[in-house]
Amino acid sequence: MSSDSLLTDDLPALIQTIQQVLEGTNYTITPKLIQQLRSILPLYDQEQVSQLLDIALATHRAKSIAEYASIMPWYFTEQTLMQSSEPAFADHVINTLNVQGHTYIEICTGAGMHACSALKQGAHEVITYEVDEFIASMTKLNARLHGMTINPLCTDGGKAQISPREILFADPSRRTSGKERSSLIGIYSPNLSQLIEMAGRAKRGGIKIAPGERIEGEFTREFLGWGRECREQILWFNTEVIDGTVTLIDKQKTFTPIAKGSVPRLISCESQTLDFLLEPHPALIRGDLTSMYVENDIAVIDRSIAYGISTVLHDVDWFTHFRILQHEKYSRRRLQECIYELGWSRLTEIKKRGFPIEPDSLRKQLKFREDAEVHGVIILTRIENEHHMFFCERI
Secondary structure, eight states, X not given: OOHHHHSSTTHHHHHHHHHHHHHTTTTOOOHHHHHHHHHHOTTSOHHHHHHHHHHHHHHHHHHTSGGGGGGOSOOOOHHHHHHOOOHHHHHHHHHHHTOBTSEEEEEOOTTOHXXXXXXXXXXXXXXXXXXXXXXXXXXXXXHHHTTOOOOOBOSOGGGOOOOTTSEEEEOOEEESSXXXXXXXXXXXXXXXXXXXXXXXXXXXEEEEEXXXXXXXXXXXXXXXXXXXXXXXEEEEESSSOOTTEEEETTXXXXXXXXXXXXXXXXXXXXXXXXXXEEEEOHHHHHSOHHHHHHHTTOBBSOTTSOOEEESSOOOTTTEEEEEEEEEEEOOHHHHHHHHHHHTBOTTOEEEEESOSSOHHHHHTTOOOOTXXXXXXXXXXXXXXXXXXXXXXXXX
């Protein structure tokens, strides 16, 4: 039985049946459960039952993720859920690409979020490439269940012909072992250099890569956040996005850097009173953080460390704020003394940036007040060639 015959309009009923069985075991997989599924699904062989179980489990997990609520019912495998962009991220990308009335070409369709968003936003034609036939069939079915038509081409999208009239988006698969080139942390398929060349030829283009990649070229970079995470990095081609732009998808806030090339004000811990220490959003750290600091008159104590220093509070969506109670050069002995002087309990947080010891390892070396009812935040960092410690309260 092929994937096309497995992934039919009967899939929702099949998945519901499997999930009802899973509920009886609290979604715990046991040999007895597998045997039970085989007995109630006699028309499907062992491999197909495993595929259906994979869909039931992944789809159940997707239902518990608030970001997917707007597109349910939608069916996932473990692989497509792990690699998928949430609908709001896909909408942002497609809106930036301005696909209305244009041919939209997508390489690596995956769960189909971007392709469906392109249809909803008025693309004249949607052409998608997905080498995995099972995933392609899943996307085709999901689209049909939502009244849309997507027919992924099961061939290498890296061979697609891109014209200057078309819009391209690629979400290449990535594995973390090995190197494609020395500056990358993973191997991309299709090859990232090839995709960059293709996107440069398009009317507008975008490529989704890992947030931690640091590469430069004839493109601009945008970092996308949700909650307190940097979820995605998009390389943009022939768009108006400025390099280092940061967008918090859930907050619908975008920082577009203006003061590019400027450096933040450097202050000395010894010469003036320090009021608030600011921890930037992870997406902001990967974007143009220095421009954000310059434009908002936020100082730094070391230009290689992301922490900011300010006399006033700033937007809490961009920064976590800590009121500085005291600051000293780092000493393990003095750190222990300060914990007792401040009367802090073991609920105290330990954070670090530019400091050689991991917080969990350091915590094991420290003693906290067992009778204490208050706790604080210890921030360990580097200033030039010396290590320092800040004793703070979270605001």
